[in-house]
Amino acid sequence: MKDWLVEIFGNPTGTIIFQLLDASQLTIYLSLIAFVGGGVLALFLTTMRVSPVRWMRSLSKGYVWWFQSVPLLMLLFLCGLGVPHLFDVQITPWTAATIALVLFTSAYMSEVWRGAVESVGEGQWEAGYALNLSFIEILRRIIIPQAIKYGLAPTVGFMVQIIKGTSLAYIIGFQDLMLIGKRWANAPVPGSEPFIIYPLMAVMYFCICYPLAIYARRLETKSIQRT
Amino acid sequence: MNELRFFEIYRSPEYVDLLISGAATSAGVTVAGGVLGFILAFLLASIRFWKVPVLDILAAAYVDFIRNTPLIVQLFFIAFGLPLLLGYVWPFWAHALLALTINFSGYFAEILRSGFASTAKGQLEAAAALNLSKFTQFKSIILPQTLIKMFPSLSSQFIFLFLTTGVISEIGVGDLTHAGIFIESRSFRSFEVFMTLTLIYIALALTFKGLMQLIFNLTLGRRV
Numbered sequence: 001m002k003d004w005l006v007e008i009f010g011n012p013t014g015t016i017i018f019q020l021l022d023a024s025q026l027t028i029y030l031s032l033i034a035f036v037g038g039g040v041l042a043l044f045l046t047t048m049r050v051s052p053v054r055w056m057r058s059l060s061k062g063y064v065w066w067f068q069s070v071p072l073l074m075l076l077f078l079c080g081l082g083v084p085h086l087f088d089v090q091i092t093p094w095t096a097a098t099i100a101l102v103l104f105t106s107a108y109m110s111e112v113w114r115g116a117v118e119s120v121g122e123g124q125w126e127a128g129y130a131l132n133l134s135f136i137e138i139l140r141r142i143i144i145p146q147a148i149k150y151g152l153a154p155t156v157g158f159m160v161q162i163i164k165g166t167s168l169a170y171i172i173g174f175q176d177l178m179l180i181g182k183r184w185a186n187a188p189v190p191g192s193e194p195f196i197i198y199p200l201m202a203v204m205y206f207c208i209c210y211p212l213a214i215y216a217r218r219l220e221t222k223s224i225q226r227t
Numbered sequence: 228m229n230e231l232r233f234f235e236i237y238r239s240p241e242y243v244d245l246l247i248s249g250a251a252t253s254a255g256v257t258v259a260g261g262v263l264g265f266i267l268a269f270l271l272a273s274i275r276f277w278k279v280p281v282l283d284i285l286a287a288a289y290v291d292f293i294r295n296t297p298l299i300v301q302l303f304f305i306a307f308g309l310p311l312l313l314g315y316v317w318p319f320w321a322h323a324l325l326a327l328t329i330n331f332s333g334y335f336a337e338i339l340r341s342g343f344a345s346t347a348k349g350q351l352e353a354a355a356a357l358n359l360s361k362f363t364q365f366k367s368i369i370l371p372q373t374l375i376k377m378f379p380s381l382s383s384q385f386i387f388l389f390l391t392t393g394v395i396s397e398i399g400v401g402d403l404t405h406a407g408i409f410i411e412s413r414s415f416r417s418f419e420v421f422m423t424l425t426l427i428y429i430a431l432a433l434t435f436k437g438l439m440q441l442i443f444n445l446t447l448g449r450r451v
Contacts, residue, residue, distance in 0.1 A: 069432060073393040073404060074425045081411070082418035087228050160295060167297035168394065178299065185307065195308030202296040202304065209295035 012191050016184055017200070023180040024204050030176060031163045031208075033098055038105025038162075045110035050117050052135060060110070067107035072165050075100040080172030097169035105162055112158060116151030117143055149223055157216035160209045167205070177201060233419045242410050249406030250427055252320070254435075256402065257389045260324055264331025265381075271332060272339035276365070286336070293333025299394045302326040306398040323395035323402075331388055338380045342373035375447050382439040386432050393428075403427060 006014030048060035067075070080096035120143050128138030170179035178201070185197040236242050271286045293301070306322040309315075346369045354364045396405035407424040411417050 069390075069429045070425050071390040071393050071428050073391075074421055074428060077407075077421040078418065078425070082421045085229070085415070085417040086231070164295075164297040167299050171397075178297070181300075182303070185303070193308070193311060194303065195312040198300055198304035198308045202292075202300045205296045205300060206292060210291065213291070213295055 012189050016192055016197070019180050019184070020177060020200065020204060023175065024177040024208065026174075027163065027166050027176045027178075027205075028208065030097060030101065030166045030169065030174070031159070034101035034105045034162050034166070035159060037098070037102035038109055041102060041106035042109035042113060045106060046113040046117060047136075047139065049110065049114050050139070064107045064111055067103050068111065072100070072104050073168055073171065075104055076168055076172050079103075093169070093173040093175070096172050097166070097174045101162065101165060101169070104165060105158075108158060108161070109155065112154045113147070113151050115154075116147040119150040120146045153216050153219035153223060156212055156219060159212050160216075163205065163209050163212075177204060231419060232416060233423070235414055235416055236410060236419055236423060242414075245406040245410060246403070246423070246427065249401060249403040250431060252400065253389075253392060253402040253404075253428075254431055256320060256323055256327060256395065256400070257392050260327030260331050260392075261385050261388070263324070263328040265335050267328060267332035268335030268339055271336040272343060273365075275336075275340050276343045276369075290333050290336045290340075293330060294337060298326070298330050298391055299397065301330055302394055302398060305329070319399045322398060323400045327388075327392060327395070331385075334384050334388065335381060338377050338384060339373065342377040343369055345376070346372055371447070378439075378443050378447060382436070382443075385439070386435055389432060389435060390428060 002015070002018040004014075005018045008014060009017060045060045045063060048056040049064075051057060070078075076097065079100040080091065080093065084091045084096075117139075124142050124146065125138060128142050133141070166174075166176060167178045169176060170182065173179070181197050181201040184192045185194040271290060274286045275283050277283075302323070305326045306319070310317065310322075350368055351364060354368055359367075392402065393404035396402050396408060399405070403424060407420050411420040414420065
């Protein structure tokens with residue numbers, strides 16, 4: 001693929017585009033890991049948040065408040081530099097970026113899902129308890145199937161935030177689209193000036209994010225029409 | 228585990244001064260960017276509301292583009308790309324302010340647009356029946372309701388955006404993050420420094436939240 005790009009765009013533009021596309025894979029992988037990891041964590045947090053146990057609700061509430069208040073940049077610095085320094089451990093940029101983004105994602109996602117669960121009427125819970133179902137059973141069989149329709153659109157919309165969030169991971173040395181692009185923009189190579197590279201990178205991020213944004217918008221109009 | 232030595236930061240007047248001036252810069256640039264961004268967003272949302280030909284398509288494309296690209300790429304383009312392309316020299320903070328204004332405007336414009344669009348049809352029909360001009364309808368019916376309804380969204384979006392402004396340190400603006408990175412490189416107390424910064428950011432965010440509520444109570448809140 002590199003040869004094609006070089007043939008079409010010439011050097012160094014072809015090489016630059018190839019390297020940026022190559023690096024954008026990492027952006028996508030990191031986003032997916034953050035989405036899946038954050039999603040799993042958010043599932044626990046949301047369950048705790050709506051559970052009948054008080055300390056679980058408080059714990060989940062505190063967690064979400066804290067990780068929604070900490071700037072993502074600080075989270076990256078803390079995971080990549082602060083905590084490893086404190087405990088004298090070595091941590092790769094991959095691990096640090098993953099942990100920071102998973103924590104960030106879980107807090108926001110569980111807040112979205114809490115909203116979705118609370119949109120389901122209180123009567124559904126009461127009906128479930130009247131049928132002698134347990135808390136988990138009510139959640140799994142009655143509440144979640146109905147909550148999905150409220151939660152889906154904002155969840156897809158939040159994926160855009162995650163992808164944009166990954167652009168900060170270069171600060172702790174994660175080799176994604178952002179780091180490679182920045183390196184090229186700083187290189188004294190004609191054809192890799194910042195006013196060429198940054199718009200190119202913006203277009204790449206846009207191409208990853210925009211389909212998701214459109215999909216989220218469509219889901220939203222669909223759910224409005226249904227109700 | 229290493230010892231926590233927060234006092235190494237707090238006992239140095241130089242570090243404390245840096246943190247204070249950094250926090251002031253962060254807050255100042257954010258507020259200025261927020262106000263300018265809101266004005267720009269208001270223009271963009273109005274253009275879309277009035278369906279100004281051609282311009283409304285451009286405004287929609289602008290908002291979509293800003294909202295779907297990372298702030299840091301926008302910032303780097305404005306700070307490093309544009310000056311080279313157009314041949315001008317600005318201080319760092321001016322680049323940061325321009326980037327934040329543009330970034331904020333995209334998010335605010337989307338909130339305002341959905342607010343304008345959600346005004347109940349019946350109210351506009353009633354206004355038309357009273358023979359109010361389109362402009363009066365906008366000014367006296369749509370705008371106040373939108374601002375009241377959308378104030379919480381605007382306020383929380385502003386605070387969310389404030390928490391992303393740390394990236395302006397990357398182009399050399401002496402904001403809070405910049406101060407932190409400097410202190411970290413001198414003292415090597417990474418955890419303590421970034422924890423301190425986090426707490427300052429949270430304190431500033433809470434202050435902004437309180438101020439926004441105060442502004443609401445003093446202005447729009449009286450109409451409710």
